[in-house]
Amino acid sequence: MTKTAPVTDSVKKVNNEFAVGDDLEFQKSWQKFERGVWILLTIFILLSLAGVFGRGPLAQGHIQASDGSLRVDYERVQRFGTPSVLTIHFPPDVIHQGTVQLWASDTLVKPLGTQRVVPQPMKSVIGGGGILYSFPATTVPASIEFQTQPAALGFSDLIVRVPGKAEVKTRIFVVP
């Protein structure tokens, strides 16, 4: 059997004749909410331009080992699945016999998602929670570029060092 219900005059009327169902008070409250949202959206855009969510001036990080054995240029804030570049610069005194060695914590590979290393390392040895790379270095100053594509959200601690020298420790935040 089909269910039925009586039609009632439930919609609010204007001039007691025209059923509209408007609610000006609700619309006024909604307009205040809208203003709040627009303020938040504006703040979001300004922060984005500044690079708080990556890809901007505030996201650029530069850090140097206390003994000057390497310098790292990187993005403090990176975006999930979006390419980023981490560059490591070496001074002449860490290059021996045309080779420079670098130890990097394995966070560079797993959460930060290294896709490519330029130049290609001659040798990579896994161990001690990281990877020891050996690169050819015939010119000074030398630099290595890690092209990454983060595969995990949140903070990742990154440690890099030239073996036997001071390490550089930093934290990278990956946003969605």
Added chain:
Amino acid sequence: MYTLVHAVIGYFFLLLMVRVLARRPGAQMTPFEFVLVFLVGGVIILATVGDDRSMTNCYGGVIIICMMHHLMGKLKQKSEWWGRMIDGTPILLVKDDEWQTTSVNMTRVDDMDVMAAARAKGIKRLDQIKYAVLERNGAISIIKKDRNSS
């Protein structure tokens, strides 16, 4: 998995964006507003499917968005409050020869929009309109004055 979560977030994000964009008469979109709809949809889809363009992923995204929309429809039916949050309420623009300026300013509707809806009803002048209402679906409803009242 990510796509499904992104689709749900994207659904609510677009819902919020469309709601806070202030109600323009959606049934009378200008060509640019029409293009804007596709632009916004095109941008959000990039974040939704990411680099996984498989059938499984894309169809999963479509299914979850349809399910969300179905659920929202059910919620609107069950809860008047929810209906107001999602669709707003009808807004009276003209009443008894007077523009309801608070409502008009809120909705950014102008006399041209109202007159466009009026012409579709065979009304030639604004002063022949007794009521104009911006409906929840973005259309403008026009009620003509009675002959004896005009």
